Amino acid sequence: MNIKNIIEIVEKTGNTLWDFFASLKLTIFLFTVIASASVAGTFMPGKIGFMKFLQGKPEWIIRLADVLELHDIYNSPWFAFLIIMLGVNIVCCSFERLPSVMKIVRKKPLPPSGSKIESLKNKNRYASDMSMEEGIYSAKEYFKKNRLKVYESKQSDLYSCTAEKGRWTRLGVYITHFGFLLLITGGLIGNLTGFTGVIEIPENETESTVTLFDNQQKLDLNFTVTCNYFEIVKYDRTNTPKSYESEIIFNKGLEDEYKDIVRVNKPLRFNNIKFIQSGYGRRLEGKVSLSLHDIKTDEKVAEYKMNEGDTVTFPDGKTKFNLFTFRPNFNISRHNLGETFLGIVLKNKKQIPAALPVNNPGFDKHRRGDFYLKVNDFNTKYYTSLQVNKDQGVYLVYSGFLILLSGCFISFFMNHKSFYLVLKKGEKDDNTEFIFASSSNKNKKAAEDEVQKFYNFITVNKES
Amino acid sequence: MESNLVLSVVTFIYGLSALSYITGTVFNKSKIANFGFFLLIAGLTGNFAGFILRWIESYQLGIGRIPLSDMYESLVFFALSGAFMYALVSKRFNRPAVGSVVVTIIFLAMAYAGISPSADSAIKPLMPALRSNWLTVHVITCFIGYSGFAISFAASLIILFTGDTDKGRDLDELNYKMIIYGFLFLSLGIITGAVWADSAWGRYWSWDPKETWSLITWFVYAIVLHARYMKTFKRKTIAWLSIIGFIAVLFTYFGVNQLLSGLHSYA
Numbered sequence: 001m002n003i004k005n006i007i008e009i010v011e012k013t014g015n016t017l018w019d020f021f022a023s024l025k026l027t028i029f030l031f032t033v034i035a036s037a038s039v040a041g042t043f044m045p046g047k048i049g050f051m052k053f054l055q056g057k058p059e060w061i062i063r064l065a066d067v068l069e070l071h072d073i074y075n076s077p078w079f080a081f082l083i084i085m086l087g088v089n090i091v092c093c094s095f096e097r098l099p100s101v102m103k104i105v106r107k108k109p110l111p112p113s114g115s116k117i118e119s120l121k122n123k124n125r126y127a128s129d130m131s132m133e134e135g136i137y138s139a140k141e142y143f144k145k146n147r148l149k150v151y152e153s154k155q156s157d158l159y160s161c162t163a164e165k166g167r168w169t170r171l172g173v174y175i176t177h178f179g180f181l182l183l184i185t186g187g188l189i190g191n192l193t194g195f196t197g198v199i200e201i202p203e204n205e206t207e208s209t210v211t212l213f214d215n216q217q218k219l220d221l222n223f224t225v226t227c228n229y230f231e232i233v234k235y236d237r238t239n240t241p242k243s244y245e246s247e248i249i250f251n252k253g254l255e256d257e258y259k260d261i262v263r264v265n266k267p268l269r270f271n272n273i274k275f276i277q278s279g280y281g282r283r284l285e286g287k288v289s290l291s292l293h294d295i296k297t298d299e300k301v302a303e304y305k306m307n308e309g310d311t312v313t314f315p316d317g318k319t320k321f322n323l324f325t326f327r328p329n330f331n332i333s334r335h336n337l338g339e340t341f342l343g344i345v346l347k348n349k350k351q352i353p354a355a356l357p358v359n360n361p362g363f364d365k366h367r368r369g370d371f372y373l374k375v376n377d378f379n380t381k382y383y384t385s386l387q388v389n390k391d392q393g394v395y396l397v398y399s400g401f402l403i404l405l406s407g408c409f410i411s412f413f414m415n416h417k418s419f420y421l422v423l424k425k426g427e428k429d430d431n432t433e434f435i436f437a438s439s440s441n442k443n444k445k446a447a448e449d450e451v452q453k454f455y456n457f458i459t460v461n462k463e464s
Numbered sequence: 465m466e467s468n469l470v471l472s473v474v475t476f477i478y479g480l481s482a483l484s485y486i487t488g489t490v491f492n493k494s495k496i497a498n499f500g501f502f503l504l505i506a507g508l509t510g511n512f513a514g515f516i517l518r519w520i521e522s523y524q525l526g527i528g529r530i531p532l533s534d535m536y537e538s539l540v541f542f543a544l545s546g547a548f549m550y551a552l553v554s555k556r557f558n559r560p561a562v563g564s565v566v567v568t569i570i571f572l573a574m575a576y577a578g579i580s581p582s583a584d585s586a587i588k589p590l591m592p593a594l595r596s597n598w599l600t601v602h603v604i605t606c607f608i609g610y611s612g613f614a615i616s617f618a619a620s621l622i623i624l625f626t627g628d629t630d631k632g633r634d635l636d637e638l639n640y641k642m643i644i645y646g647f648l649f650l651s652l653g654i655i656t657g658a659v660w661a662d663s664a665w666g667r668y669w670s671w672d673p674k675e676t677w678s679l680i681t682w683f684v685y686a687i688v689l690h691a692r693y694m695k696t697f698k699r700k701t702i703a704w705l706s707i708i709g710f711i712a713v714l715f716t717y718f719g720v721n722q723l724l725s726g727l728h729s730y731a
Contacts, residue, residue: 024694028687035683042673042720074671187669196667235589236526243595265596265664276666389666397668401655408651412644 022092030086037082041073080188087184090177101170109167111153111160112420112437120420120437122448124455128432132159135423135432135458142457148419159423169414170441176407179400186396194391195219199275201227201246202283202383210388221388223252223271228259230280230384244280246384262386272390279385282328284308288341288378290323290356292371301371314371320346321354321373326380330355337363341375415442419450434458467518468585471540474514475574477507478543482567489560497560501551504567508547511574515544518587527589532603535721536585539577541603543570546611549645553615557638561626565618582721598660606653606678610713612646613685617710620703636699639706640692647685654678677716684709 020026044050050071054062069076117123128135136159143150148163197210197219206226209218228247235242245263250270262268267276284307292302292314304312311322323343330340337357345352345367356375357363364372422435438450481503488497518531518540531537550566577583590599619639626635657675658668669675688705691697 024690027690028694031683031687031690035680035687038676038680038683041671042676074676238589240589241591242589267663267666274666276664278665387666391667394662394668398659401658405648405651405655408644408648412648 018092018096021089022096023089024093026089027086027093030082030089034079034082034086037073037079044071044073075191080191083184084188087181090181094174094177098174101174105167105170109151109162109164109418111151111162112422113160114422117160117420117422117435117437120439122451123435123437124451126434126436126455126458127426128434128458129430130432130458131430132157132423132425132432135159135434138458139421139423139434139454142454143419148417157425159421161421162418163421164416164418166414166416169410170416172407172409172411172414174407176404176411179402179404179407181400182396182403183400186393186398186400188393189396190391190393194389194393196387196389198278198385199225199388200281200383200385201225202285202381203227203230205383221271221273223250223256225250225275225386227384230382232280244277244384246277246386248275248386272392274389274391276387276389277384278387281383281385282326282380283383284326285379285381288323288326289376290341291374291376293374295365295368295370295372303376316370318347319369319371322346326378328380330357339380343373345369415440415446417443417446417450419454465518465521465585465587467514467521470510470514470517471574472578474507474510474543475571475578477503477510478547478567478571478574481507482564482571485560485564485567489564494560497563500560500563500567501554504547504551504563507570508544508551511540511544511547515540522587525587527587529590529595530600531587532600533590533594534588535580535583536577538603538607539573539583542607542610543573543577545604545607546570546573546614549608549611550615553638553641557619557634559619559622559635559638561622562615562618562635562638565621566615569614569618596660596664598656598663602653602656602660605649605656609646609649609653610717612642612649613681613706613710613713616640616642616646616706620706620710623703624700624707636702639703643685643688643706643709647682647689650678650682650685654682674716674720677712677720681709681712681716684712 045053050065054065065071068078073079130138139161140150143163146165148165150161150163152159152161195210195212196214197212199207199210201207204227206224208221208224210221211217212219226249228249230244230246232244233242234240243264245261247259247261248268249257249259250268251257252271258270260268262275262277264277267274269275287305287307290304290306291300292304293299294301301315306312306323308323308325311320313320321343323341325342327340327342328338330337330342332355337355337360339358341356341358343354343356345354347369352367352369354364354367354373356373358375358378361374362372364374417438417440419438420436424433424435425431426433436451436454438447438454440447440450481500484496484500484503488494488500515531518537519529522529522531532541546566547570550563550570554563577585616639619635619642623635623639654675657678661670661675662668684705688702688709691702691705
């Protein structure tokens with residue numbers, strides 16, 4: 001095999017590859033696959049549900065699901081790969097077709113030849129008693145009124161011109177595609193370099209780490225975030241929340257401090273990171289005081305002051321109680337218990353969950369232990385919950401949006417419209433024959449209408 | 465509330481209009497179909513009045529918001545935009561058969577709004593995340609898009625029923641026109657939704673089921689638009705694709721709420 005052969009083979013495979021990537025069939029194939037994968041993704045139950053579903057399934061299915069990241073299709077590498085392929089496909093399609101379209105867009109139109117105008121289907125003739133000069137004047141009036149640009153040629157008894165507009169709108173499709181490319185590029189950049197998480201700050205406290213949504217890991221922000229106050233605004237005379245807001249101070253060293261209010265639908269931005277008021281909650285402040293009662297006599301046998309996470313041992317010496325958490329609104333089988341402390345009672349290596357609703361002091365009797373617990377005194381404070389988001393691709397995505405929309409508008413509703421006119425000396429002296437036709441790259445009906453409009457214009461002009 | 469009464473009457477008028485269109489089509493009587501158009505305009509007027517009335521009533525209740533935020537209100541708006549859009553195009557594409565399908569869809573939307581338990585007609589205050597001007601733009605653009613797709617669906621059905629004849633050329637044009645309107649407005653709807661999500665939830669896209677399904681719909685119609693450039697796709701294939709697109713619209717609208725959960729679960 002000599003070099004010439006190798007070059008030939010390389011060229012051949014190159015061409016085949018190019019044809020493959022520049023084909024509209026690939027576009028439709030990718031659209032279909034991405035849409036199908038998205039459909040599948042909406043029916044996936046999330047990581048925990050998916051793991052339950054996989055329990056007891058054959059090993060290879062579990063491994064396949066793991067490799068394909070089926071629990072999180074939209075963030076899987078192969079989904080990103082499909083979208084990148086779509087991008088490559090669009091780029092290749094554009095390189096394949098854009099040069100010839102650019103040639104047309106750059107071309108200066110010529111006045112029509114006699115045979116060109118004869119070949120157009122919607123041509124019309126009109127014998128006018130205007131002189132040639134009057135005819136030209138009248139036609140130019142029409143072109144001016146309709147903002148058509150005129151390219152003309154004039155001889156003693158023959159005038160011809162092409163008048164047109166919207167030649168550049170042939171690029172509409174490419175504008176749309178460029179917008180789409182920007183959009184997916186911005187999306188990928190955001191996905192690779194950004195993060196999303198949540199930060200919860202009680203009133204008058206300061207935080208500096210974000211809990212990431214993806215893996216629940218902590219991320220340090222390099223600056224501190226303080227919540228001055230948190231407030232829920234209600235609708236007049238009702239208890240329905242209308243909005244909620246927090247006053248936040250960002251601090252990055254002595255010089256760099258920024259204070260503002262974040263509320264629902266009005267995020268804040270600091271250091272290229274966005275903070276969104278996404279929720280709120282209430283937390284225990286200080287210790288809660290609990291009392292332990294004998295289930296038979298209702299007599300108080302002990303009193304405890306506990307933090308969340310603390311464990312105490314009951315007077316019998318073998319039962320332990322671990323206070324787990326405080327919930328401002330706890331539901332048990334659709335029944336709302338309101339403010340409730342949750343914990344676990346450990347007895348003889350058995351773990352029994354315990355719910356201690358503040359407004360229902362006898363509730364713990366249902367647990368049927370030797371003792372029951374009652375909540376006596378505690379304080380809570382609000383914390384604000386802010387979603388934290390860093391995404392440097394967002395500006396690309398937004399410009400992609402705008403360009404995509406304008407591209408769609410141009411390619412759907414605008415067209416390249418040409419109007420051809422030839423004026424000849426008529427049979428009688430001082431008479432002029434009009435021959436005219438129109439064409440459009442998209443809208444044939446509009447081209448026909450244009451011919452009629454022109455006819456109406458010159459005949460009316462003649463009468464006046 | 466008066467608006468509910470008005471809208472019930474409107475449902476009835478739309479029903480009669482659909483019936484006239486169908487009768488006119490089946491018996492080939494253009495006069496009856498024309499009466500259907502007259503009823504459609506009457507229904508449209510009442511629909512608009514009901515929409516405005518509900519808006520006013522929300523102010524009287526001290527809530528004060530444009531009625532575009534739950535299942536009931538979105539169905540009423542869908543009927544309004546669908547009827548308006550069809551009234552606009554039906555002069556040029558005078559096909560009572562298409563009217564039969566479109567007005568039946570509009571009637572069904574209104575009837576569903578009136579009957580279904582998931583479409584509660586009480587005016588409720590907005591939850592905090594929905595209090596945004598983006599809500600208005602987002603819902604209006606989406607539903608104009610859906611209306612376009614509904615009309616294209618009707619045209620496609622008739623194309624498939626009547627066969628691939630030369631006479632069907634204007635139906636083909638109607639189908640395409642409505643798809644490009646629908647596509648542009650769906651794009652606008654998705655984009656305004658993304659911008660809004662960015663300000664309300666901090667992310668312009670989070671693969672919420674409703675978002676994803678609107679994107680799936682967008683892809684289906686993108687396939688239609690690209691398939692037109694390929695000679696291998698015939699008019700009937702395009703019609704089928706457009707029907708699949710409308711099924712995706714319906715799933716985005718109803719199926720997602722019933723079967724999947726996510727950020728849009730309240731509407």
